[in-house]
Amino acid sequence: MLKLPVLYTYRRCPYAMRARMALCLSQQVFVAHEIVLRDKPQALLAASPKGTVPVLVLPDGQVLEESLDIMRWALSQRDASGWGASLQTPQAQHWLALNDGAFKASLDRYKYPQRFGLPSGQGARGEAVHAMLLPLNHLLEQQPFMAGLAMGGLDLAVFPFVRQFAAVDAAWFAGLPCVAVAQWLAQCLSSEVFEAAMCKLPANTPQVFPGLIPGPAPIDS
Numbered sequence: 001m002l003k004l005p006v007l008y009t010y011r012r013c014p015y016a017m018r019a020r021m022a023l024c025l026s027q028q029v030f031v032a033h034e035i036v037l038r039d040k041p042q043a044l045l046a047a048s049p050k051g052t053v054p055v056l057v058l059p060d061g062q063v064l065e066e067s068l069d070i071m072r073w074a075l076s077q078r079d080a081s082g083w084g085a086s087l088q089t090p091q092a093q094h095w096l097a098l099n100d101g102a103f104k105a106s107l108d109r110y111k112y113p114q115r116f117g118l119p120s121g122q123g124a125r126g127e128a129v130h131a132m133l134l135p136l137n138h139l140l141e142q143q144p145f146m147a148g149l150a151m152g153g154l155d156l157a158v159f160p161f162v163r164q165f166a167a168v169d170a171a172w173f174a175g176l177p178c179v180a181v182a183q184w185l186a187q188c189l190s191s192e193v194f195e196a197a198m199c200k201l202p203a204n205t206p207q208v209f210p211g212l213i214p215g216p217a218p219i220d221s
């Protein structure tokens, strides 16, 4: 029987979102295992003892345990519209390091100040705005997407985190001087690939991921 890649995933995790979007775009048929964070499956921990999601276990036993590696793997398999190119540039390295580093750290302190012994998350959200959102807004004032005119892999890697940041206090976010970011986020949220990747799965019920999106129409010969 054909063995399929298995993705351990968690619907609301921004790292898992980017991985699922890349898998959908590459039209990979894969089994999705929606986990419960407090009760991780033994098979996940056996494959990847660090216990974070997403994790992709390939049919040959190879384990990809970083979301960006999963994105790059998926888009190296099939990438009819060139989504992967924007992940390979020096600018992408800069934005990904900023997003997964300082911005994510501030986002966590903003969302969960008590976990960090902070009286509130307001200082952290200000840091996030200065480190990430204002520079991103500046970029998006020049061009509609992070790598230019079309949405690309870099947008997919970053927007799930900005989505989470915006959702903490939507009214406050709407008042930021970051109109270009807000417009970009709205476009990303309304994209077909995001909708496909966010389909709901019951926990601990591995199944072929239903959220695949159609590929480009075949060329008539």
Ligand SMILES: N[C@@H](CCC(=O)N[C@@H](CS)C(=O)NCC(=O)O)C(=O)O
Pocket: 010, 012, 013, 014, 015, 016, 037, 051, 052, 053, 054, 065, 066, 067, 068
């Ligand atoms: N660097 C990892 C980070 C993944 C990560 O931290 N995922 C979170 C969920 S959003 C997680 O699994 N945390 C483990 C836990 O909460 O127990 C990646 O890019 O895949």
